[in-house]
Every structure is written in C-alpha cells, then in structure tokens.
Amino acid sequence: MADLQERKLKDAHMRATINQKLVETGERERLKELLRARLIECGWRDQLKAYCKEIVQQKGLEHITVDDLVSEITPRGRSLVPDEIKKELLQRIRTFLAQQSNV
Amino acid sequence: MVEADFSHSELDPDMKDSLDALVEELIDEVSLGLCFEIHRSCKIGSFFLNGFDDTSDTEYAPLNAALVDRPGVDVLGQVPSKKNYECICPNCQRHLAASRFAPHLEKCMGMGRNSSRIASRRIANNQKQGSDESGQDDENDNDWNYSSEPKRIKRLKKDKVNNSPRNRKFSKLRNGGSSQDLASADTSENADSAPFYESMRIEERKALLLSSCGVISEHTKRMCTRTGKCVQHTDEQRRQVRQLLLRQSRAHDLEDIHIDIDTYDDAESQSLRESLQWEAASSPADSTSTNNSTTGPVNAGTSQKRKQRSTKSSKTKKSKLAKQSVSSSSSAGSNKEQSQHTLFDF
Numbered sequence: 001m002a003d004l005q006e007r008k009l010k011d012a013h014m015r016a017t018i019n020q021k022l023v024e025t026g027e028r029e030r031l032k033e034l035l036r037a038r039l040i041e042c043g044w045r046d047q048l049k050a051y052c053k054e055i056v057q058q059k060g061l062e063h064i065t066v067d068d069l070v071s072e073i074t075p076r077g078r079s080l081v082p083d084e085i086k087k088e089l090l091q092r093i094r095t096f097l098a099q100q101s102n103v
Numbered sequence: 104m105v106e107a108d109f110s111h112s113e114l115d116p117d118m119k120d121s122l123d124a125l126v127e128e129l130i131d132e133v134s135l136g137l138c139f140e141i142h143r144s145c146k147i148g149s150f151f152l153n154g155f156d157d158t159s160d161t162e163y164a165p166l167n168a169a170l171v172d173r174p175g176v177d178v179l180g181q182v183p184s185k186k187n188y189e190c191i192c193p194n195c196q197r198h199l200a201a202s203r204f205a206p207h208l209e210k211c212m213g214m215g216r217n218s219s220r221i222a223s224r225r226i227a228n229n230q231k232q233g234s235d236e237s238g239q240d241d242e243n244d245n246d247w248n249y250s251s252e253p254k255r256i257k258r259l260k261k262d263k264v265n266n267s268p269r270n271r272k273f274s275k276l277r278n279g280g281s282s283q284d285l286a287s288a289d290t291s292e293n294a295d296s297a298p299f300y301e302s303m304r305i306e307e308r309k310a311l312l313l314s315s316c317g318v319i320s321e322h323t324k325r326m327c328t329r330t331g332k333c334v335q336h337t338d339e340q341r342r343q344v345r346q347l348l349l350r351q352s353r354a355h356d357l358e359d360i361h362i363d364i365d366t367y368d369d370a371e372s373q374s375l376r377e378s379l380q381w382e383a384a385s386s387p388a389d390s391t392s393t394n395n396s397t398t399g400p401v402n403a404g405t406s407q408k409r410k411q412r413s414t415k416s417s418k419t420k421k422s423k424l425a426k427q428s429v430s431s432s433s434s435a436g437s438n439k440e441q442s443q444h445t446l447f448d449f
Contacts, residue, residue, distance in 0.1 A: 015121040028129075036133050045137065052141045056150065064145050069138040077134035078127060089126045090119075 018097065027096050031089065038085045048077055308348050317344050 022028035039045055055072050056064050144150040171180035188201040194211045311317060316333035317326045318340045327333055331341070 011121055014118070015124065018121065018125065022125075032129055032132060035129050036136075039133060048134065048137055049141065052137075053150075056141075056145055061145055061148075061150070064142065066138060066142045069142055070135060073134050073138050074131055077137075078130055081130055086123075086126055089129065090122055093122055093125065 018093075021100060022093075022096070025096075025100075031092060034092070035085065035089060038088070039081065042082055042085065044077070044080050044082070047080055048073060051076060305349065312345055312348065316341060317348075319344055319347075 019028070022031070052069065052073065055069065059068060141150065170178050172178070173180075176182055189198050190201050190204040191198055192204070192207060192211055194208075197207075199207050311326070314330075315327065316329045316331055316336055318333075318336040319326055326344075327336060329335070
C-alpha cells in the first residue's frame with residue numbers, strides 16, 4: 001500500500017513537473033493550438049456543435065447553462081477525438097521531453 | 104534529477120498514464136472553449152442563424168430536390184424563352200399581344216393622339232344608329248373603318264376651308280373641274296363610305312354633296328361617292344337626298360345665303376347689278392334654267408338640263424345673282440322656293 005501511495009505521489013509530482021516545464025517553455029500553448037487545428041480538420045468540432053444543437057433544443061434556448069453544456073460535451077468530446085490525433089500529441093510531448101532532458 | 108527522470112520516461116508505463124492525462128486535459132480545455140462559444144451564441148441569439156430548421160428542410164425538400172444547377176436552364180430546369188404576354192382589352196374583351204395593346208386601345212377605347220375626334224364621332228354614330236341598326240355596330244367596331252374615316256374627314260375639312268363665302272367662287276370652279284376629272288377615280292371609293300354623314304355638320308354635308316352624287320343606298324345605308332353625274336342614280340334621287348340631309352338647318356341656311364348675297368351686293372355697285380339683271384334677261388339659256396329650277400319637274404329633259412347646269416356650276420356668282428334678283432323681283436312668294444333650289448344647286 002505504501003508502495004502504491006508513494007507511486008501516486010511520484011506520479012503527481014512528475015505530472016506537475018512536466019506541466020510546469022510545458023507552460024514555462026510555452027510548449028503547452030503550442031500543443032493546444034495544434035490540437036485545436038487538428039480537431040477542426042478532422043470534423044470533431046462540427047460533430048460536437050451538432051450535438052450541442054440537440055442539447056440546446058432539448059433544454060430550450062433560454063434555459064441552457066454553461067455547466068449543462070460542459071457536463072454533456074466533455075465526455076463526448078474525449079471519446080470523439082481520433083486516435084491518430086492523440087498519438088501525434090503524445091509523440092510531440094515525448095520529443096519535447098527528450099529535448100528537455102538532452103539540454 | 105528531473106532530467107534523469109525524463110531520460111528513461113519512455114520505458115516507464117506510469118509516464119504514459121501521466122502523458123495521457125495531460126492530453127485529455129488539453130482536449131478538455133479545447134472542448135471547454137467550444138462550450139463557452141456555443142453558450143455565448145445561444146445567449147446572444149445567433150446560434151441558429153446560420154443553419155436550417157428541420158421543419159423548413161422537410162417542408163421544402165421536394166423543391167430543393169427539384170432545383171437544377173445546369174448552364175442554359177433556370178433553377179427549375181426550364182429553358183428560358185420569350186414569353187408572349189397577353190392582355191385582355193377591358194373594352195372589347197379581346198386577347199391581344201402586349202406589344203399590340205396600346206395601338207389597340209387607341210382604336211378601341213378612344214385614347215391616343217387624334218382619338219378624341221374619332222371617339223366623339225363614334226359615339227354620335229352609335230347613338231343615332233343604335234336604335235334601328237344594331238347589326239351595324241359590329242361593322243363600326245372594325246379597325247379598318249377608322250382608317251378610312253379620318254382620311255375622309257381631312258378631305259372634308261379641306262373642302263370646308265374653301266367653302267367660305269369669299270372662296271366660294273373658286274371652290275365651285277375647282278369642284279366643277281375636279282368632279283369631271285375624278286369621275287372614274289371616285290367610283291372605286293364607293294364601297295367604303297360608311298354612314299357617317301349623319302354626324303356631319305351642314306357645311307360638311309354641303310361640301311360632300313357638292314363633290315359627289317350622295318344618294319344613300321337602301322341596302323348598305325351608305326352614300327354614293329361618285330360624281331354628281333353618276334348614272335346609277337337619277338336626279339330625283341339626288342334631289343331627295345339633298346332635301347333630307349339639308350332639311351334640319353334649312354331656315355338657318357336660307358338666312359346665310361341672303362346675308363351672303365347682301366354682303367355681295369354691298370360690295371358690288373348697283374349699276375353692275377342692273378347690268379347683270381339685263382344680261383340675265385337677255386340670255387335665254389339662263390332664264391330657262393331658272394324656270395326649270397323654280398318649277399322643279401321630274402322629267403328626263405330636266406335631268407339633262409340639271410347635268411348641264413352642274414357642269415356649268417363653275418359659272419360665277421354673276422349668273423346666280425342675276426337669277427336671284429330676277430326671282431326676287433318677280434314675286435315674294437316664290438322667293439323661298441327659288442332659294443331652296445339654289446340651295447340644291449350650290
């Protein structure tokens with residue numbers, strides 16, 4: 001158990017360190033911009049928008065809130081992202097980390 | 104230390120989990136941005152602006168399917184062609200091509216350049232003929248009638264100008280000559296003389312009767328347009344027509360003639376009048392013609408004489424004045440009759 005806890009702590013530490021590194025170098029913003037462009041290219045954005053329309057029509061234009069949209073869209077958005085884009089993103093992060101470790 | 108961790112991270116499965124979490128975090132951020140954007144467009148009312156309703160899509164689905172996008176045809180797939188628009192004349196209910204509508208209205212309803220004259224004339228004709236000749240109306244509606252009438256009116260107006268007292272002598276000369284010249288030409292015109300004489304004024308009637316035979320046919324109700332010496336009609340018929348047409352305003356006309364003579368008398372000297380009187384008395388031909396006109400017989404000899412006189416209608420005012428003065432001197436009672444016949448003589 002102690003082993004597991006220690007590992008989680010180590011994971012969190014590692015994630016925070018990577019995140020900090022990405023933000024500091026500005027790589028995170030670049031990654032986000034790349035992801036947005038890829039998602040628009042593959043039609044993810046249009047799919048989600050159509051889904052949003054359904055939600056809005058169900059709930060009514062006046063009664064829709066941001067929380068409703070986020071709770072509905074976030075899981076669907078995750079599942080709809082194509083695997084190639086996820087792989088590309090991971091590859092970009094790894095090369096970045098490798099560059100950082102080499103420096 | 105951190106750098107050391109990164110160096111062997113590719114072999115570490117935990118490292119992959121944290122990287123997946125990182126990617127999902129990025130995806131969530133992007134979808135959150137989309138949520139904000141959509142929520143904003145919902146609240147400002149622009150969310151459904153750029154799309155189609157389902158209802159409109161289904162409602163006009165057959166129309167959308169039928170739309171054609173090919174060169175050479177319109178969106179409905181029809182070859183564009185010049186359409187012949189038809190108008191219905193509000194007056195006679197006929198169907199007309201749009202390009203012919205304005206000229207037709209000019210003729211049919213009396214709108215246009217010289218149509219007010221035509222229209223008033225037509226109304227007058229219809230009022231007079233509507234009671235007894237209902238069948239004649241259709242003939243009047245025909246377009247060719249209007250083309251022939253204005254021509255005739257113009258001609259009559261020319262005659263009328265020449266018909267003033269000052270020009271009477273000249274016009275008689277002219278009419279006497281032209282009636283002989285046009286003897287053959289006028290016969291062709293016989294058919295298309297419509298019964299418009301009823302709406303003519305007395306001067307116009309006189310002018311017409313001066314230049315033509317004028318006998319009204321029983322069948323066609325039209326006037327004979329041949330010369331005064333037309334062989335189809337007798338002198339008696341001609342005389343009756345003139346009586347009929349000039350009856351209404353005879354008394355008025357008599358006055359006119361007297362005034363005419365008086366003015367002429369004023370202009371000329373008394374000695375000239377006396378010499379004319381003497382000349383008239385000495386000339387046997389004129390005296391016989393005067394006698395003939397006063398008695399007004401119907402035998403064949405008279406018609407011969409009348410023809411002779413019509414050819415001699417180019418005679419100057421002199422002889423007529425002489426006749427007039429002779430008859431006036433003879434008796435006051437016969438004066439009226441005499442002037443009547445001079446009326447027919449023109």
